[in-house]
Amino acid sequence: MQKGKASIQFEDSPYITSAASVAGTKEGEGPLGALFDVTEQDDMMGQENWEAAESSLQKKAARLAVEKAGLDQGKIRYLFAGDLLGQLIATSFGLMELDIPLFGLYGACSTMGEAMSLAAMAAAAGYGDRNLALASSHFATAEKQFRFPLAYGNQRPYSATWTATGCGAVVIENKAAFLRSGERKPMAKITGITTGKIVDFGLKDSMNMGAAMAPAAFHTIWQNFQDFGWDERQFDRIITGDLGTVGQTILLDLLRKEGYDLTGIHMDCGIELYDGEKQDTHAGGSGCGCSAITLCAMILPKIQEGIWRRVLFVPTGALLSTVSYNEGRSVPGIAHGVVIEHAE
């Protein structure tokens, strides 16, 4: 079950039984627009402030994922969830009404990978037969917290990414319990995970998160290959969270130096989510929500259909803090890998 230094191979792979994506307006106008379950008409979502708007994304995605799995809310045992905001306020206010035990997580934009890893561990071990893993971000809450007030209208360099507005949620179930429960069909299965460590290459540019995260993504992918005795040929796609164009180049370079060529099979949710030129998003999308909604709207359906048989999903996080940043510290990164396969 334990594989190598940082991986687990599940003996009875837990199933992903549903996925829900709720996206913001800009995301709805992008290349994946038609694929989201819900595209909001207004980024305030009828709420009084941006944070409450992000909470409403979480609530909506959580409810929809449970409904799509054909379950009652009361059947979900654990929530594994997080967001980018201090003290996870989008999560705490968003999921409160669900009345379900919560493990609050912080992995910056890697949170969806962390949540799915822990939910899969809990499901496979029989701790929770049905769990919900979710992560969200909102452009306005994130810019306000990490960079400048929106009204200030600061210029963004081309290396900057655009924090996605959206929440993705998946239901992860114990295999045996799922099969006992009857007629439902799984979307995919999680056959393994590779858990990331903090990786710091000393980058200090808060407007170039892709470069800060690329070494962490590299490390997790490399570790996955070592732990499982694999290389890139075992995967139909290796999909990072939000490296953007700048981070992607660095990642491919780092892997090439170790003898792995990911050209053609590497994909980055941040690059997929927007039409960079038309939508003025510069290096791509970012935020916990970026990889979460891309997973739910595009990646999982392709795995379900069998177009891709095995994918390494690697959400990437830059542990940017205004406090440590203003103290002159670097921006370390972390990335959590989840091996998702077609379920027969």
Place this chain on the structure above:
Amino acid sequence: MQKGKASIQFEDSPYITSAASVAGTKEGEGPLGALFDVTEQDDMMGQENWEAAESSLQKKAARLAVEKAGLDQGKIRYLFAGDLLGQLIATSFGLMELDIPLFGLYGACSTMGEAMSLAAMAAAAGYGDRNLALASSHFATAEKQFRFPLAYGNQRPYSATWTATGCGAVVIENKAAFLRSGERKPMAKITGITTGKIVDFGLKDSMNMGAAMAPAAFHTIWQNFQDFGWDERQFDRIITGDLGTVGQTILLDLLRKEGYDLTGIHMDCGIELYDGEKQDTHAGGSGCGCSAITLCAMILPKIQEGIWRRVLFVPTGALLSTVSYNEGRSVPGIAHGVVIEHAE
């Protein structure tokens, strides 16, 4: 293995095999002062800023716990860790050098309970034979983030608690792997957990965290009793994290209304940590570090000696955010319960 709505009873209870506590100066002058492994001589810990000081607490506690368990650092499979700071900067910078896969957690002051729960789940399921669970807080980093700059010298009402400076770390090991490994003796075992949900009674006073957390503590203790078919007589002590004197009164009242009388067996780490009158700490101690160092320095040794046979350890968190607070929102709470028993 799944018990009731929110609990797990482990079939092969994982062992706590070591505990390390690193405390600040004020904590060293308090009633538990003689019990800490390390008491810092200076709250800056030789660092350039408060955040780096808190990181150094984490690093020191982690290393010491591993050493006390008789292990090499490379033998630890997973870190489950967190702190109170935005983006968990104390944790990310503190634990980076350990080079171990990390699950970053945010449960406000309940983080030690969350970390131990997940580490115990990972250990019992065989995902990680040896894991480290830790949590820290620092008075100066927390006040700066949540309330006022220290130099401002604001007055604190009597309901306010004092954020503890300290880090507690425990090594949690898989039972079978531990027994195979030879001559070492366990400190205690984790026989069950009860995972908290977000509980919001609508309190809005950032200077009265005890009152905000008491309903969450009540809910987790009550849920534990329901899930295991227990009441207060099954425990030698039920120990909350940092309710302080105000929160304790509310908790005992809430439980009394449900027919449970915890007088005599309830203890609160926040009340134990300081001599409130002499040390001017008002309602008691708080912060992730408060319950973590009290656990490591005082509670676990008593369980190891058999003075207490079964303890319900319930770190309590108030999900206070300056953003949501300034938007007029309430302060929700969460509490995570860990059943710790004497290991024969």
